[in-house]
Amino acid sequence: MSAHAPRPIALVTGAxxxxxxxxxxxxxRDGHDLILVARNEAALTALATEVAAEHGVTATVIAADLSDPAAPRRLFDDVTARGLSVDVLVNNAGFGDGSHFAGATREKTMGMIQVNIAALTDLMHAFLPGMVARGRGxxxxxxxxxxFQPGPGMAVYCATKAYVLSLSEAVAEELKGTGVTVTTLCPGPTRTNFMDVADVADNALFSKGLVPVMTAAEVARIGFRAAKRGQVIVVAGLLNQIGAFTPRLAPRSFTRRLTGRLLASGRH
Incomplete structure (x- = not known):
């Protein structure tokens, strides 16, 4: 990259x-300026300061609550008003819930659908046309x-992520030849605050090491490299790859019963 060429910009939600x-x-680290989006403005500001000091990039902080249906369009309008052109859109924001569907609160259930599905879709719909017009992104x-399977005990969360995978694969195919790629990163259990928000941190399935748990840094590195290659789907970790593939070989009735029993067996 020449000294005068503008750096590409990556917008990261849930940053x-x-x-x-x-x-x-x-x-x-790869030389992208950043637009950092999440509710926690203080944490975003600290991250912006860190990456500026370590990598010499510019990081714009935009505090937004993507559970608000109007937030994605406001975010796009804000980015546009600042004269910023997004080269990479990272839809990372999302959360889960370890409650059974009938016992879950309406607020958390519908908020999960809004963040995991609606906001992601809205942001793709807002930013993709510009990428296609520029021939890159x-x-x-x-x-x-x-x-990859229904999840009794985390029914809505699993369904939202099945939507993300299906949408992403389809749009990736639609965009072939445009210079724009769509990559779906599929992590397994990861050491983040996700488990606390989903109320599964004490679940023995995770806390006692019954399933492999990766670090956020490991997962991010895998996802970043896959996006750079334009890979359509990447499952983080060999054991997770095996676990994602196995349900395709079994009857769905068996898969849902097994998944439900595994999640139930981990509950104290």
Missing amino acids: SSGIGTDLAREFA RVLNVASTAA
Whole structure:
């Protein structure tokens, strides 16, 4: 890149913690300026200061609550008003819930659908046309290994991630030949605050090491490299790859019963 060429810009949602923070670091290390989006403005500001000092990039902080249906369009309008052109859209914001569907609160259930599905879709719809017009760009959507099977005990979360995977694959195919790629990152259990928000941190399935748990930095590195290659789907970790593939070989009735029993067996 020449000294006078503008740096590419990556917009990262859910950048205040976990995988989002480490994805922002990966793109900064690669020479991208950043637009950091999350509710926690103080955490975003600290991250912006860090990446500016370590990598010499500019990081714009935009505090936004993507559970508000109007927030994605406001975010796009804000970015446009600042004269910023997004080269990479990272849809990382999302959360889960370990409650059974009938016992979950309406607020958390509908908020999960808004953040995990509606906001992601709205942001793709807003930013993709500009990328296509310029003939270049990348979208990195963070789904989950939960996308590959129904999840009794985390029914809505698994369904939202199945949507993310399906949408991303289809749009990636539609965009072939445009210079724009869509990558879906599917992590398994990861050491972030996700488990606390989903109320599964004490679940023995995770806390006692019954399933592999990766670090956010490991997952982010895998996702970043896949996005750079334009890979359509990447499952983080070999055991998670095996776990994601196995349900395709079994009857769905068996898969849902097994998943439900595994999640139930981990509950204290």
